[in-house]
């Protein structure tokens with residue numbers, strides 16, 4: 001087939017007519033099931049509650065197991081939203097905001113446990129309201145209270161006691177096919193530290209976002225907890241703790257558990273993608289190095305975060321009214337030299353090197369701090385991962401190793417202050433006021449740590465102390481700030497949710513062998529270019545969460561094109577799957593359409609039972 005002669009519409013039509021699979025993007029197609037009667041009502045993947053038609057009730061042995069009236073999907077939807085809105089109304093004056101957040105989570109979780117089609121429809125339609133409940137920040141609270149909230153298991157749990165058994169355990173998962181796994185060991189849950197097995201809430205929340213934003217089929221996702229123990233003594237001594245009450249495995253013992261799990265997954269589902277999430281830094285880097293050239297995986301905290309931050313940094317240059325090629329001149333202070341901070345600096349420095357063609361000087365305008373202050377080459381026991389970004393002491397205003405954040409901001413006068421420290425309030429009044437002396441007339445403050453309590457500062461503090469002309473972004477959502485005189489300080493949410501669904505989806509529908517730096521760079525660049533100049537001038541660096549499906553399609557397509565360019569796209573065996581040659585011939589627009597068409601959308605499908 002010649003380039004340019006490939007016709008997406010014709011191609012999609014031909015796929016639609018020949019496919020017999022049970023999920024579709026828009027048109028409900030029959031779903032083949034192997035269950036009957038009450039087993040159907042207890043399976044949230046296929047349950048429709050009172051929505052089963054009378055003919056379906058007859059066909060599936062459901063007659064008499066439900067009240068006689070058939071309630072339509074739209075009626076069920078309205079009834080759920082009414083009960084949610086009445087909870088909202090009844091709790092609006094409640095001062096215990098955590099209790100309210102958990103009550104909202106419970107009502108959504110009950111629906112999730114009962115009827116996934118309805119759950120995902122309400123989630124997609126109300127993503128701006130519901131993302132903060134099923135995802136950051138409430139998901140952090142859920143993990144902290146997991147033993148009390150636990151009713152039904154979700155996902156799979158592999159523990160150190162399962163060594164030697166994982167290859168058979170993986171077949172206990174009821175779905176024949178899994179496309180996307182989010183895996184954690186619970187060792188660094190948001191900024192909340194080691195929450196052991198209770199960290200399972202994070203993979204669940206991330207995969208909910210995959211379904212909502214990337215349209216992954218919920219029957220093909222798998223949240224996984226690898227329980228290798230916990231070093232959180234409070235949990236070890238808690239009689240209701242649900243995980244192994246032993247210290248974390250270390251060294252080769254630890255790695256052998258991950259190796260065994262990975263082997264088991266890839267034996268059953270060789271094309272599954274594994275997203276590593278909320279691993280403590282040493283294992284985040286070690287596992288990334290170990291696996292990234294062996295199968296299709298990425299670490300969201302290192303790589304997804306880096307792309308989102310880079311998009312924000314490029315947006316800041318535009319918001320400051322400067323041309324993009326000014327980026328290498330921006331002075332950027334990064335607070336936190338962990339998996340996220342180092343991921344951000346590495347990617348941003350690579351972008352500078354690409355722009356200037358000078359790798360040796362690309363890190364000169366980045367200033368990295370950890371809990372012991374500014375990192376210089378004089379640092380004792382300097383972490384090799386931080387070494388390329390360590391400053392020469394004496395550079396700019398006599399910088400010294402261990403200089404405090406206040407000193408660094410005063411001496412450097414940065415254009416951007418970016419926090420990934422996990423420590424709430426480190427951007428205090430003095431630090432924020434010092435940002436008024438920034439060499440930019442429109443400095444940016446990125447308080448990216450999660451959840452809300454761990455943000456380096458609040459939005460209100462940032463606008464109050466650093467000035468009304470700043471650009472502001474936070475990892476957890478904050479309300480826009482009223483500045484008086486009808487002016488509003490715009491709050492961006494700089495969260496990796498803008499990228500990981502598109503990275504995963506792009507890797508999936510291209511059949512990429514690996515996730516490369518080139519694919520990640522393409523994802524970040526697409527996110528950066530998504531905003532118009534007008535939006536950027538108004539301080540809006542990231543799109544509204546409301547358009548997350550659209551962004552994800554664009555990011556996914558950028559990842560597909562990069563995978564094709566790097567000759568890593570092996571094709572996708574899905575409902576609308578294509579081979580590598582067809583992928584190679586798609587235009588940019590056709591790729592976006594192809595990605596979009598592969599998104600699952602929640603509708604009740606007619607159920608057909610096969611013995």
Ligand SMILES: NC(=O)c1ccc[n+]([C@@H]2O[C@H](COP(=O)([O-])OP(=O)(O)OC[C@H]3O[C@@H](n4cnc5c(N)ncnc54)[C@H](O)[C@@H]3O)[C@@H](O)[C@H]2O)c1
Nearest residue numbers: 190191336337338339340370371421422449450475495496
């Ligand atoms: N917004 C997002 O999308 C996003 C993505 C990833 C991580 N995060 C958040 O970033 C935070 C850090 O994650 P991580 O994986 O890098 O953790 P990490 O534990 O690997 O690293 C934390 C780093 O912060 C440093 N630090 C601690 N206290 C400090 C202080 N007072 N001043 C300066 N530095 C200090 C530590 O020395 C370490 O270098 C978490 O809160 C996490 O939720 C946000």
Ligand SMILES: O=C(O)C[C@H](O)C(=O)O
Nearest residue numbers: 136190278301450495496
């Ligand atoms: O989970 C999030 O909201 C973002 C990020 O992955 C984090 O660990 O904080």
Ligand SMILES: [Mg+2]
Nearest residue numbers: 277278300301
């Ligand atoms: Mg994370």
